[in-house]
Amino acid sequence: xxxxxxxxxxxxxxxxxxxxxxxxxxxxxxxxxxxxxxxxxxxxxxxxxxxxxxxxxxxxxxxxxxxxxxxxxxxxxxxxxxxxxxxxxxxxxxxxxxxxxxxxxxxxxxxxxxxxxxxxxxxxxxxxxxxxxxx
Amino acid sequence: xxxxxxxxxxxxxxxxxxxxxxxxxxxxxxxxxxxxxxxxxxxxxxxxxxxxxxxxxxxxxxxxxxxxxxxxxxxxxxxxxxxxxxxxxxxxxxxxxxxxxxxxxxxxxxxxxxxxxxxxxx
Numbered sequence: 001x002x003x004x005x006x007x008x009x010x011x012x013x014x015x016x017x018x019x020x021x022x023x024x025x026x027x028x029x030x031x032x033x034x035x036x037x038x039x040x041x042x043x044x045x046x047x048x049x050x051x052x053x054x055x056x057x058x059x060x061x062x063x064x065x066x067x068x069x070x071x072x073x074x075x076x077x078x079x080x081x082x083x084x085x086x087x088x089x090x091x092x093x094x095x096x097x098x099x100x101x102x103x104x105x106x107x108x109x110x111x112x113x114x115x116x117x118x119x120x121x122x123x124x125x126x127x128x129x130x131x132x133x134x135x
Numbered sequence: 136x137x138x139x140x141x142x143x144x145x146x147x148x149x150x151x152x153x154x155x156x157x158x159x160x161x162x163x164x165x166x167x168x169x170x171x172x173x174x175x176x177x178x179x180x181x182x183x184x185x186x187x188x189x190x191x192x193x194x195x196x197x198x199x200x201x202x203x204x205x206x207x208x209x210x211x212x213x214x215x216x217x218x219x220x221x222x223x224x225x226x227x228x229x230x231x232x233x234x235x236x237x238x239x240x241x242x243x244x245x246x247x248x249x250x251x252x253x254x255x256x257x
Contacts, residue, residue, distance in 0.1 A: 028153070035149050036184050037140065042197045049199040050187040051153075053180045058155035069160060069170070072179045075207040075247075082198045126179075 006065045008105050008130050011095040018063040019092045022055065026085040047083040052122035055083075056111025059091045065109070067134035073106070074127045080120035087115050096125065105130040138188035139220040142177045142213055150178050176212035182219040182236045182244050183207060189221050190232070190249055202252030204231075213244050 004010035005017050024047060032051045033040040060066045083089060090113070097108035106127055113121040144164075151157045159166035160176055167175040190199060213219060218239045224246075225233040231250035235243040 031149075032153060035146060035153070037188075046198060048187065048197070049191070049203075050180065050184055054150075054154035054156075057178075057180075058153075061155040061157065066156075066158070068158065070158065071160070073209050075179070075205065077205045077207070079199045079203045079205070080201050 003064065006067075006095070008098055008107060008134070011098055011107060013095060013097065015094065017065055017093045017095060018059060019090065020059040020062065021088055021090045022058070024083055024085055024087045024089055029085055045085050047085070049079050049082070049122075052079065052083055052113060053077070053124055055089055055091050055113045055122070056093065056109075056124045059111065060093055060109065063093070065093055066128070067131055069131035069134070071129045071131075072126050073129060076125045078120070078123045080122055081115060083113075083115065083121050087121075089121060090114050097127070137220055138185040138192065139218055140181065140184050141218045142181055142215055144175060144215040146181065147175060147177050147215065150181055154178065154180070172212050172214075174214055176214060177217075179207075179209050179245070182213040182217075183247075185219060185221045185236065186234055186247070186249060189223075189234075190251075200251055204250040205247060206250075207245055207247035209245055210243050213238065217244075219244060 005012055029043055029047045030040050033043050038048050092112050094110045095107055096110045099106050107130055108127045110125040112123050115121050147161050151162050156178055160170055161178055164175055219236050222235045222237050231248045233248050236245040238244050
């Protein structure tokens with residue numbers, strides 16, 4: 001069942017929709033480095049900055065926040081301290097805006113990831129087109 | 136050397152596993168064929184990857200400096216088989232580094248600006 005707080009009509013702007021945590025492993029960092037062409041010897045214990053983009057996405061999909069077929073149109077991202085192997089990273093997801101343009105509906109999602117010291121690892125804020133058939 | 140990335144369906148599938156983003160427009164060719172895209176599209180994070188590598192390479196660092204900001208607009212989809220390169224459009228301490236992620240046909244897939252906490256990216 002769809003969480004009403006994640007729908008276009010029901011989104012309570014600014015309210016936390018979900019929160020999740022992951023423990024980042026060196027194995028995950030190695031896999032990401034291999035995929036994106038990084039020299040993994042430079043990333044022993046620390047994740048490439050771009051890997052941080054995946055943390056909020058993972059939460060949003062696992063918590064079924066993003067509707068099937070959603071299309072991302074723009075980002076405003078901020079990168080903080082590096083994520084490190086062994087970090088327990090906490091990510092929160094908030095819907096910050098909704099609007100319609102040319103008959104299309106848009107939602108803006110903001111995902112903040114922090115490390116165990118409470119330092120910001122990244123803020124990923126993206127706007128997406130909500131598919132016509134989605135709630 | 137300008138960083139680039141060549142996208143494959145295997146890469147998209149692997150990124151789906153890392154990010155948990157199994158949106159069918161990325162991983163289901165049959166579903167994607169019925170969308171306006173006509174085929175699968177890469178996650179937006181894949182074609183933007185070279186900008187991270189360009190800035191980190193210029194700075195000689197493994198990760199972006201704390202406080203780096205990035206604004207992006209996705210202009211057109213990136214498909215399996217595309218090769219994406221970065222074109223720097225402007226760079227300065229005030230405006231940051233304006234860039235485009237361009238495919239092998241010279242079409243801009245993403246445009247954006249990188250701003251380091253202390254100024255320009257280059």
